[in-house]
Amino acid sequence: xxxxxxxxxxxxxxxxxxxxxxxxxxxxxxxxxxxxxxxxxxxxxxxxxxxxxxxxxxxxxxxxxxxxxxxxxxxxxxxxxxxxxxxxxxxxxxxxxxxxxxxxxxxxxxxxxxxxxxxxxxxxxxxxxxxxxxxxxxxxxxxxxxxxxxxxxxxxxxxxxxxxxxxxxxxxxxxxxxxxxxxxxxxxxxxxxxxxxxxxxxxxxxxxxxxxxxxxxxxxxxxxxxxxxxxxxxxxxxxxxxxxxxxxxxxxxxxxxxxxxxxxxxxxxxxxxxxxxxxxxxxxxxxxxxxxxx
Numbered sequence: 379x380x381x382x383x384x385x386x387x388x389x390x391x392x393x394x395x396x397x398x399x400x401x402x403x404x405x406x407x408x409x410x411x412x413x414x415x416x417x418x419x420x421x422x423x424x425x426x427x428x429x430x431x432x433x434x435x436x437x438x439x440x441x442x443x444x445x446x447x448x449x450x451x452x453x454x455x456x457x458x459x460x461x462x463x464x465x466x467x468x469x470x471x472x473x474x475x476x477x478x479x480x481x482x483x484x485x486x487x488x489x490x491x492x493x494x495x496x497x498x499x500x501x502x503x504x505x506x507x508x509x510x511x512x513x514x515x516x517x518x519x520x521x522x523x524x525x526x527x528x529x530x531x532x533x534x535x536x537x538x539x540x541x542x543x544x545x546x547x548x549x550x551x552x553x554x555x556x557x558x559x560x561x562x563x564x565x566x567x568x569x570x571x572x573x574x575x576x577x578x579x580x581x582x583x584x585x586x587x588x589x590x591x592x593x594x595x596x597x598x599x600x601x602x603x604x605x606x607x608x609x610x611x612x613x614x615x616x617x618x619x620x621x622x623x624x625x626x627x628x629x630x631x632x633x634x635x636x637x638x639x640x641x642x643x644x645x646x647x648x649x650x651x652x653x654x655x656x657x658x659x660x661x662x663x664x665x666x667x668x669x670x671x672x
Contacts, residue, residue, distance in 0.1 A: 379417065379420050379421075380413075381449070381450065381453055382413065383413045383414070383416060383417040383420075384417075384446040384449055384450055385403060385450060386399065386403060386410045386413045386414055386417075387414060387417055387425060387439075387442070387443075387446055388443065388446050388447055388450060388518075389402050389403050389410070389518070390410065390414060390426065390433050391426075391433075391435055391439065391443050392513075392516055392518065393433075394432040394433050394434065395432060395433055396410055396411055396414075396433055399433075402503070402518065404501075414426070421438070421442070423436070423438045424436050424438065424439070425438060425439035425442060426439055447516075447517075450517075451517065454517075454653070457469065458653045458654060469498055469499070469653075469655055470498065470499040470500075470501060470655075471498055471499070471500050471501070471520045471521070471655050471656060471659060472501045472502075472503055472518065472519050472520050473488065473500060473501070473502055473503070473519070473520065473521055473522070473523075474502075474503045474504075474505065474510040474513060474514060474519040474521070474522030474523065474524070475502060475503070475504055475510075475522065475523050476504070476505075476506065476507055476510070476523060476524065476525060476577065477504045477505060477506060477601045477602075478504075478600075478601040478602030478603075478604075478605070479504065479523065480602060480603060480604060481523060481644070483666040483667055484523050484663075484666065484667075486666045487659070487662040487663045487665070487666035487667070488500055488659075488662075490662045490665075490666075491658065491659045491662045494658070494662075495655070495658055498655050498658075503518075503519055503522075506574065506575075506576030506577055506601075507524040507525045507526060507576060507577050507578050507581075508576040508577075508581075509576065510522040510524050510647075511524055511526070511531045511534070511647060514534060514647050514648060514649060515531075515533060515534065515649070517649060520648060520649075520652075520653075520655075520656050521646060521647070521648040521656060521659065521660075521663070522646070522647055522648070523539075523644070523645075523646055524578065524644075524645060524646075524647055525577050525578020525579055525581075525642060525643065525644055525645075526578045526581065526642075526643045526645060527578055527581035527582040527585055527640055527642065527643070528582070528585075528640045528641060528643070529643075530643065530645055530647065531647060534647040534648060534649060534650070535647070535648050535649070535650050535652070536645050536646065536647050537645060537646040537660075537663065537664060537667065538643055538644075538645045539643075539644040539645055539646065539667045540620075540622060540643070540644045541641040541642070541643050542620050542621045542622060542641060542642055543620070543621060543634060543635065543638055543641065543642070544579065544582055544583060544586070544618055544619070544620060544621075544634075544635050544638045544642060545618075545619060545620070545621050545624045545632040545633055545634050545635060546560055546565050546616050546617070546618060546632075546633045546635060547607060547610050547616070547617035547618075547619050547623075547624040547627065547630040547631070547632050547633075548610060548616050548617070548630060548631055548633065549610070549611060549613065549629070549630060549631070550631055552616070552631070554568070554616065554631075554633050555631040555633065557633055558633075558634075559633065559634050559635070559636040560633045560634070560635055560636070561590075561635070561636060561637050562586060562587055562590045562592050562594075562635060562637050562638065563590065563592055565594070565616060565618075565635060566587070566592045566593065566594045566595070568615065568616045569595050569596075569597035569598075569614075569615040569616070570594045570595060570596050570597060570615050570616055570617075570618055571596075571597060571598045571599070571600070571606050571609045571610050571614060571615035571616065571617045571618070572594075572596055572598075572599055572606065572617075572618045573599065573600070573601065573603065573606060573618075574599045574600075574601060578642050578643060578644070579603075579618065579619065579620055579623075579642050582638065582640045582641070582642045583618050583638070585640055586635070586637065586638040586639070586640055590637055597614065597615040598614055598615055603619055603620075603623040603626075604626070604627075606618075606619060607619065607623070607624070607626070607627040607630060610630060611627070611629050611630060617630065619632075620642045620644075621634070646663055646667065648660075
């Protein structure tokens with residue numbers, strides 16, 4: 379039994395898919411499958427039920443998963459303890475970011491960190507915010523820039539970059555553009571262009587609509603805020619964005635939504651037990667992301 383086999387096993391279990399697991403660990407799907415088969419042969423029992431479209435854990439696989447995670451955590455702790463004593467920073471940092479990330483200070487922080495610590499490999503992992511939070515909790519992502527609704531996710535250390543309200547972003551000739559503020563009821567009279575489920579902005583919007591008892595008609599979704607704004611510019615719907623996202627698009631009028639009381643947060647999140655490499659990255663992140671308005 380090898381540590382890499384346990385790593386691949388955990389990746390397939392968490393992704394429920396051999397292809398996505400292979401992308402995560404940066405080898406071919408056939409390589410992951412071969413190592414899982416070797417691990418199953420060593421243990422004498424299947425770990426996954428492969429009869430469905432998703433890779434589901436067998437009873438044996440479910441029993442093995444927490445121990446596999448513990449073994450990987452222990453191996454990481456051994457490396458960290460040796461590195462701390464030797465004063466060497468090396469290894470790999472996996473940085474999560476929202477799909478279609480346009481937040482360039484994150485790239486500035488990574489560039490400054492790379493200049494100081496060229497021996498550490500940096501890997502980027504794009505996903506929606508909900509999944510990035512779960513990957514960070516699981517330890518497969520070291521630190522992630524995520525959007526969340528209302529409060530930072532529990533169980534993780536957090537650096538809030540910005541906390542702000544939502545706006546309806548519309549062209550100047552749109553009926554809402556004449557209003558100083560709008561209600562959700564007024565907004566949802568029009569088709570909506572939004573970010574997808576699993577993003578912080580969408581989470582705030584959906585929670586606020588549920589609290590107000592209104593049902594929005596989501597006409598179009600796009601993963602990047604710039605794409606949401608561009609669709610609104612072309613009259614395909616009212617864009618729902620954060621105030622700072624809307625400010626980047628002078629061709630749109632930002633109308634604050636007065637009955638959205640849940641703030642949209644942009645935050646860096648990481649597990650409390652940060653290793654040396656992550657501890658070295660955090661000052662660069664804090665310098666690039668001074669705390670925003672609350």
